[in-house]
Amino acid sequence: MIESLQGIHPVGLAFLATLYTWGMTALGAGGVFLSRSVNKRTLDLMLGFAAGVMIAASFWSLLAPAIEMAEANGVPAWLPAVIGFLGGGGFLWVIDRILPHLHLGLPVSKAEGIKTSWQRSVLLVLAITLHNIPEGLAVGVAFGAAAAGLPAATLAGALALAIGIGIQNFPEGLAVAMPLRGEGMSRGRSFFYGQLSATVEPVAAVIGAAAVLLMQPILPYALSFAAGAMIYVVVEELIPESQQGEHSNIATFGAMTGFAVMMMLDVALG
Numbered sequence: 001m002i003e004s005l006q007g008i009h010p011v012g013l014a015f016l017a018t019l020y021t022w023g024m025t026a027l028g029a030g031g032v033f034l035s036r037s038v039n040k041r042t043l044d045l046m047l048g049f050a051a052g053v054m055i056a057a058s059f060w061s062l063l064a065p066a067i068e069m070a071e072a073n074g075v076p077a078w079l080p081a082v083i084g085f086l087g088g089g090g091f092l093w094v095i096d097r098i099l100p101h102l103h104l105g106l107p108v109s110k111a112e113g114i115k116t117s118w119q120r121s122v123l124l125v126l127a128i129t130l131h132n133i134p135e136g137l138a139v140g141v142a143f144g145a146a147a148a149g150l151p152a153a154t155l156a157g158a159l160a161l162a163i164g165i166g167i168q169n170f171p172e173g174l175a176v177a178m179p180l181r182g183e184g185m186s187r188g189r190s191f192f193y194g195q196l197s198a199t200v201e202p203v204a205a206v207i208g209a210a211a212v213l214l215m216q217p218i219l220p221y222a223l224s225f226a227a228g229a230m231i232y233v234v235v236e237e238l239i240p241e242s243q244q245g246e247h248s249n250i251a252t253f254g255a256m257t258g259f260a261v262m263m264m265l266d267v268a269l270g
Contacts, residue, residue: 029194052258084224
């Protein structure tokens with residue numbers, strides 16, 4: 001399988017990979033055609049799982065290769081990782097303050113970002129879209145890094161990252177669509193908004209892959225940037241949301257399971 005993909009341009013691979021992650025989001029959102037709601041326990045488990053996958057991916061698929069690349073280039077191993085990591089978190093912090101969005105389970109009055117009169121459904125979708133920007137960027141940067149031919153970044157590792165992000169996108173799609181359905185929105189509209197949150201991933205992936213191909217010296221910084229952005233989302237949103245109810249232990253178990261799954265994928269395939 002890996003050999004059959006090597007003839008495809010890395011930007012095209014990144015685009016195809018994020019079409020898969022988008023499709024997994026749509027598959028999760030499709031749950032609205034089977035049920036009207038999902039219980040809080042299941043939702044917390046799914047959010048915890050997504051957090052675990054993103055934490056593992058940030059280290060195994062992004063930070064570790066960035067550190068290896070820096071060492072190979074004669075740069076202090078920690079420098080690109082620290083600069084890129086904090087830069088990615090800072091970037092998401094700025095977007096978080098600007099982009100109007102609403103976290104699950106909160107009233108519209110608790111919406112963050114610039115104040116608007118947008119509908120609750122739009123604000124919920126934008127919150128998950130915020131999650132998907134770093135995910136798409138991470139996949140794009142990983143495929144771009146693999147194309148550079150460096151030992152620390154492989155095509156198999158980039159595929160493992162895409163598979164892991166796709167797996168955790170399934171509950172994200174469900175987490176958007178189900179609350180909308182529970183509030184009385186039609187199945188079709190709930191599904192549409194649920195999958196819409198992932199449309200940003202192919203765009204971010206293409207930008208990330210193209211950037212590192214054009215400017216290969218930024219590779220360690222770009223990988224670390226994507227990792228920092230993902231960790232920001234986990235700490236700022238996924239973990240607090242999953243720990244709000246009485247099923248915090250279930251969410252924690254989900255996070256550990258997600259971490260283990262992503263670690264297994266990266267080590268086995270990468």
